[in-house]
Amino acid sequence: MSLPSTAALAQRHARIRESLETLNLDALIVTPSANIRYLSNHAGTAGILVMTRDAAHLLIDFRYQESVRALQASPSACPAFRMWDVPASYEEALIGCLSEIGVTTVGFEAAHVTVARHEWWRETIAGRGLDITLRSTERIVEQARIIKDASEVAILRDAAARLEQVMPAVLAAVREGETERRIAGAIEAAMREAGYERLAFDTIVASGPHSAMPHYRAGTRALAAGDLLVLDFGGVLDGYCCDLTRTVSIGPPSREVRRVYDAVRDAHAAAVAAVRPGVETSAVDAAARDLLRDRGLGDAFGHGTGHGLGLDVHEEPRIGKPRSDVPQVTLAPGMVFTIEPGAYLPGFGGVRIEDDVLVTDSGCELLTTLPRELLTL
Amino acid sequence: MSLPSTAALAQRHARIRESLETLNLDALIVTPSANIRYLSNHAGTAGILVMTRDAAHLLIDFRYQESVRALQASPSACPAFRMWDVPASYEEALIGCLSEIGVTTVGFEAAHVTVARHEWWRETIAGRGLDITLRSTERIVEQARIIKDASEVAILRDAAARLEQVMPAVLAAVREGETERRIAGAIEAAMREAGYERLAFDTIVASGPHSAMPHYRAGTRALAAGDLLVLDFGGVLDGYCCDLTRTVSIGPPSREVRRVYDAVRDAHAAAVAAVRPGVETSAVDAAARDLLRDRGLGDAFGHGTGHGLGLDVHEEPRIGKPRSDVPQVTLAPGMVFTIEPGAYLPGFGGVRIEDDVLVTDSGCELLTTLPRELLTL
Numbered sequence: 001m002s003l004p005s006t007a008a009l010a011q012r013h014a015r016i017r018e019s020l021e022t023l024n025l026d027a028l029i030v031t032p033s034a035n036i037r038y039l040s041n042h043a044g045t046a047g048i049l050v051m052t053r054d055a056a057h058l059l060i061d062f063r064y065q066e067s068v069r070a071l072q073a074s075p076s077a078c079p080a081f082r083m084w085d086v087p088a089s090y091e092e093a094l095i096g097c098l099s100e101i102g103v104t105t106v107g108f109e110a111a112h113v114t115v116a117r118h119e120w121w122r123e124t125i126a127g128r129g130l131d132i133t134l135r136s137t138e139r140i141v142e143q144a145r146i147i148k149d150a151s152e153v154a155i156l157r158d159a160a161a162r163l164e165q166v167m168p169a170v171l172a173a174v175r176e177g178e179t180e181r182r183i184a185g186a187i188e189a190a191m192r193e194a195g196y197e198r199l200a201f202d203t204i205v206a207s208g209p210h211s212a213m214p215h216y217r218a219g220t221r222a223l224a225a226g227d228l229l230v231l232d233f234g235g236v237l238d239g240y241c242c243d244l245t246r247t248v249s250i251g252p253p254s255r256e257v258r259r260v261y262d263a264v265r266d267a268h269a270a271a272v273a274a275v276r277p278g279v280e281t282s283a284v285d286a287a288a289r290d291l292l293r294d295r296g297l298g299d300a301f302g303h304g305t306g307h308g309l310g311l312d313v314h315e316e317p318r319i320g321k322p323r324s325d326v327p328q329v330t331l332a333p334g335m336v337f338t339i340e341p342g343a344y345l346p347g348f349g350g351v352r353i354e355d356d357v358l359v360t361d362s363g364c365e366l367l368t369t370l371p372r373e374l375l376t377l
Numbered sequence: 378m379s380l381p382s383t384a385a386l387a388q389r390h391a392r393i394r395e396s397l398e399t400l401n402l403d404a405l406i407v408t409p410s411a412n413i414r415y416l417s418n419h420a421g422t423a424g425i426l427v428m429t430r431d432a433a434h435l436l437i438d439f440r441y442q443e444s445v446r447a448l449q450a451s452p453s454a455c456p457a458f459r460m461w462d463v464p465a466s467y468e469e470a471l472i473g474c475l476s477e478i479g480v481t482t483v484g485f486e487a488a489h490v491t492v493a494r495h496e497w498w499r500e501t502i503a504g505r506g507l508d509i510t511l512r513s514t515e516r517i518v519e520q521a522r523i524i525k526d527a528s529e530v531a532i533l534r535d536a537a538a539r540l541e542q543v544m545p546a547v548l549a550a551v552r553e554g555e556t557e558r559r560i561a562g563a564i565e566a567a568m569r570e571a572g573y574e575r576l577a578f579d580t581i582v583a584s585g586p587h588s589a590m591p592h593y594r595a596g597t598r599a600l601a602a603g604d605l606l607v608l609d610f611g612g613v614l615d616g617y618c619c620d621l622t623r624t625v626s627i628g629p630p631s632r633e634v635r636r637v638y639d640a641v642r643d644a645h646a647a648a649v650a651a652v653r654p655g656v657e658t659s660a661v662d663a664a665a666r667d668l669l670r671d672r673g674l675g676d677a678f679g680h681g682t683g684h685g686l687g688l689d690v691h692e693e694p695r696i697g698k699p700r701s702d703v704p705q706v707t708l709a710p711g712m713v714f715t716i717e718p719g720a721y722l723p724g725f726g727g728v729r730i731e732d733d734v735l736v737t738d739s740g741c742e743l744l745t746t747l748p749r750e751l752l753t754l
Contacts, residue, residue, distance in 0.1 A: 044592055062679020063591040066723050091702040108492075115495050115513060116487035120702055136492060185569045192562045197594070198579050214440040215421055217574070302439020325468040325497055346443050 002238050003041050003076035004151050010079045012039055012144060016051050019140045026103035027052045028140060029094065032112045034311035035141040040078040041071055043239060048094050052103060054080060059093045061086040091117070095124050098132055107137040139316075139327075146308065146316045147334040152240065153358060156309065156336050159196070159237035160356045160367035163244050166190040167370055170231060174377050176250055177222050180205040184218035187233050196235025200243060200313040204232035211247070211350040214303055214342060225251040228349035230342075234313065241313040243338050244368050245354030248375045257351075260343050261374045263295040264351045267341040268372065271305055271319075275339075275357055275364040281329045282322045288341040289321075300343040308337045309356055335359040336367070379615050380418050380453035381528050387456045389416055389521055393428050396517045403480035404429045405517060406471065409489045411688040412518040417455040418448055420616060425471050429480060431457060436470045438463040468494070472501050475509055484514040516693075516704075523685065523693045524711040529617065530735060533686065533713050536573070536614035537733045537744035540621050543567040544747055547608060551754050553600050553627055557582040561595035564610050573612025577620060577690040581609035588624070588727040591680055591719060602628040605726035607719075611690065618690040620715050621745050622731030625752045634728075637720050638751045640672040641728045644718040645749065648682055648696075652716075652734055652741040658706045659699045665718040666698075677720040685714045686733055712736040713744070 004012075016039065020028060030036055030049040037043050040056055044064040050057040056078050060068055068083055086093040098106060108118065118134070125132045148156065166187065173186035184203040191199065205218040208227040223229060227250040234243035247264075249257055267288040274287035285305040292301045304320030307313075317329040319337055340354030356367040381389075393416065397405060407413055407426040414420050417433055421441040427434040433455050437445055445460055463470040475483060485495065495511070502509045525533060543564065550563035561580040568576065582595040585604040600606060604627040611620035624641075626634055644665040651664040662682040669678045681697030684690075694706040696714055712735070719729030733744040 046592075062721075065679075066590045066721070067593065069723075088698050089700045089702050092700075110493035110496065111491055113492050114488055115485075115490050115492055116515065118492050119487065119513070136496070138493065181569070181574075185566065188569075189562065189566060192558070192565075197558075202575050213443045215423075216444065302442075321465050323466045323469075325466050344439075344443070346446075 002155065003074075005075055006077050006079050008149060008151055009039065009041065011149070013051065013056065013079065015144045016140060017053060020051070020053060020107070023107060023135070023137065024105065025107040025135060025137070026105050027098070028107040028137065029109070030141060031109060034315070035109070035145070037239060037311055038141060038145055040081070041076050042068055042078070046090070048090055050094070050097055050101070052101065055082055056080055057082050057084055057097055057101065059084045059086050059090060059097055061090070091120055091124070095121065095128070095130070099130050104131050105133050105135060107135050107140070109140070110136040110138060142316055145310055146329070147332060148310065148336055149334070152310065153334065153336070155238045155240045156242070156356070156358070157367055159235065159240050159242040162194045162196070162235070162237065163242060163368055164370060165194045169193070171375070171377065174229065174248060174250075175223065176225055179220055179222050180207055180210070180218040181220060183231075187231070191233065191235045194235070196237055198236050200234035200236050200241040204230060206230040206350070207250075208349060209347065212344045212346045212348065214344055214350065214352065223250050226254070228257060228351060230350055230352050232352065232354065239311055241309050241311075242356055242368070243309060243313060243354060244356070244370070245340055245352045246370065246375065247351045247353065248377055250377060252376060253374060256348070258374070260297065260345070261351050263292055263297050264341055264343050264353055265372055267291040267301075268339055268353045268355070271339045271341060272355070272357060272364065272366065275331060275359060276362065277332050277359060279331045281317045281319045281331065284331070284339070285320050288339070292341065292343060297343045300345055301341060302344070303342070306338040306340055308335065310336065331359050333359050333361050379532065382452055383454050383456050385526060385528055386416065386418065388526070390428065390433065390456065392521045393517060394430060397428070397430060397484070400484060400512070400514065401482065402484040402512060402514070403482050404475070405484040405514065406486070407518060408486060411692070412486070412522070414616060414688055415518060415522055417458070418453050419445055419455070423467070425467055427471070427474055427478070429478065432459055433457055434459050434461055434474055434478065436461040436463050436467060436474055438467070468497055468501070472498065472505070472507070476507050481508050482510050482512060484512050484517070486517070487513040487515060519693050522687055523706070524709060525687065525713055526711070529687065530711065530713070532615045532617045533619070533733070533735070534744055536612065536617050536619040539571045539573070539612070539614065540619060540745055541747060542571045546570070548752070548754065551600070551606065551625055551627075553602055556597055556599050557584055557587070557595040558597060560608075564608070568610065568612045571612070573614055575613045577611035577613050577618040581607060583607040583727070584627075585726060586724065589721045589723045589725065591721055591727065591729065600627050603631070605634060605728060607727055607729050609729065609731065616688055618686050618688075619733055619745070620686060620690060620731060621733070621747070622717055622729045623747065623752065624728045624730065625754055627754060629753060630751060633725070635751070637674065637722070638728050640669055640674050641718055641720050641730055642749055644668040644678075645716055645730045645732070648716045648718060649732070649734060649741065649743065652708060652736060653739065654709050654736060656708045658694045658696045658708065661708070661716070662697050665716070669718065669720060674720045677722055678718060679721070680719070683715040683717055685712065687713065708736050710736050710738050
């Protein structure tokens with residue numbers, strides 16, 4: 001497990017503190033586990049981090065304290081750190097911490113805190129007569145996370161490259177008569193062999209009619225000649241996610257399969273070609289979408305073109321059509337995301353091709369480099 | 378895949394509609410995927426369900442529409458169903474749906490909707506001059522889900538029983554020199570063989586010093602003589618989760634290992650003996666906790682005694698100390714949860730024993746029945 005150094009965390013903290021200063025906040029309550037990990041190296045599924053102008057306060061229950069102590073004795077210790085015990089309720093412990101450290105204007109992450117939790121905080125603060133004002137904030141940690149630093153790029157590159165080791169074992173498992181679920185098992189065994197600590201998401205092995213369902217998982221259906229087979233899988237390495245899709249033809253492809261496949265491959269290439277700093281994410285989406293529309297497959301491509309990759313398998317930036325409820329993002333060097341156009345024709349089948357890309361100074365680097373031609377097995 | 382019938386869903390809908398009537402609501406916006414699945418059989422990771430007094434409106438994007446259509450043509454179709462296309466934004470589609478069906482007093486789940494999302498809904502409704510009032514609700518679907526119906530109990534029983542098939546392969550993989558991660562691989566392969574569709578959570582294989590960390594996962598450490606080894610794993614069958622922990626001694630256990638193990642086993646038995654209808658969940662927790670305290674291990678048991686199992690691997694009821702921020706639950710027949718006391722001694726190691734129980738009319742049924750004595754390998 002290679003973790004960011006104390007110095008790397010200090011740089012991240014500096015960015016968060018710039019936001020605290022700009023927004024005139026004494027502290028920020030950080031609640032999603034990926035944001036907590038990004039700022040503290042603590043990788044548990046519980047915890048609350050309170051970032052103040054000069055310290056990082058981690059509230060953590062018994063289950064994680066032993067591993068946090070080990071972390072703090074390592075070269076990846078969180079700087080300016082204080083651990084707070086959570087004997088029973090995280091919510092009680094949070095209010096106690098805020099009150100004891102004496103912060104009065106405190107931001108919380110509106111995209112992650114539920115209405116019920118916020119209400120409890122507000123009412124408890126008021127009920128106890130504490131001088132604390134809660135302020136809604138947006139994307140403070142996410143805006144830092146969207147640009148990967150050198151240590152993150154190194155891990156993401158490694159995570160994506162290891163998929164090369166996985167693919168031969170996967171293809172060896174694909175044959176007529178084999179079930180989707182057993183192929184998923186072969187994929188997962190190969191990913192573990194390649195060193196991933198866990199799956200990034202439930203493996204998709206979608207054969208024949210199932211391939212027309214973009215988010216099908218893996219069932220008991222056995223592969224038959226003439227099937228399209230969509231394989232979508234990814235692993236987590238040192239906390240960071242990779243994500244790959246390839247489509248296979250079981251037996252010789254028909255003319256129509258070729259036509260659909262070529263359109264998706266060309267849409268994928270068009271989207272990749274559109275990636276460079278200064279471009280809006282929606283323009284990358286449009287490059288794939290327009291090409292599929294021109295080939296008569298506009299209605300067959302109903303999902304977005306991609307999603308950011310990092311500590312979460314779906315994070316910013318979203319590569320899709322412009323939406324009224326999410327901010328547009330302009331590409332910048334250090335962003336990492338998937339490009340994954342597809343075409344899904346109910347009763348016929350589906351095709352998806354997915355790679356992971358890193359935005360560079362002049363364009364992009366493909367982190368996943370497996371061949372993109374139609375595989376026939 | 379065995380799914381609840383249309384009639385079973387209709388019964389669940391009737392319970393939700395009783396709440397709508399009591400709370401004087403025209404509709405409830407349902408957002409967590411497990412709640413949506415419980416009420417509609419739709420198992421995707423996206424979707425919004427709007428339950429009205431007479432219909433179930435599922436808002437769903439392109440990726441899932443083909444599988445929803447297949448579901449609606451089956452004996453597990455959602456009753457009084459209408460599918461709404463989500464062309465781009467779920468939030469836009471939701472406001473459009475509420476406006477078109479003409480509901481005016483609409484509940485949302487305060488424990489699941491974020492402050493940012495609620496703000497966007499509220500502002501959009503106001504900005505468009507719509508006659509819709511949003512009302513915060515608590516635990517409407519959760520209170521139905523906490524009591525499992527006959528079809529759910531059958532699946533949970535099957536899911537837990539299959540762990541018996543998994544254990545021999547797991548124990549065959551445990552030997553001095555083997556790594557935690559390879560043992561985790563053997564567990565996961567055996568779970569897939571046993572028919573689970575996926576893991577319920579990241580498998581824990583915690584050896585030696587790692588066993589003192591209750592939420593450690595699995596790393597590269599190799600087993601050594603004298604280690605305690607905590608194995609905690611679970612699978613998902615037809616959407617429902619099971620969860621099991623056993624602790625193994627690598628080589629003959631020391632006297633102190635025996636003493637700690639026996640205390641945890643006795644705490645487990647005390648908690649199981651406390652389970653019956655009418656008892657508060659905190660009393661089950663206290664049964665385990667008091668016993669460990671009497672054996673001098675009070676400080677070594679820092680987590681709760683158990684958690685509910687169902688469509689989520691952590692759901693209601695919580696079996697722990699009373700807390701100011703969550704409602705107390707009184708046990709009733711049909712509740713299913715884990716009993717998992719432990720003792721963790723940094724530098725020495727840890728012990729945890731976990732089983733799944735169903736509350737019956739007179740006490741409880743152990744769904745996991747593997748031996749609970751200390752295994753020595």
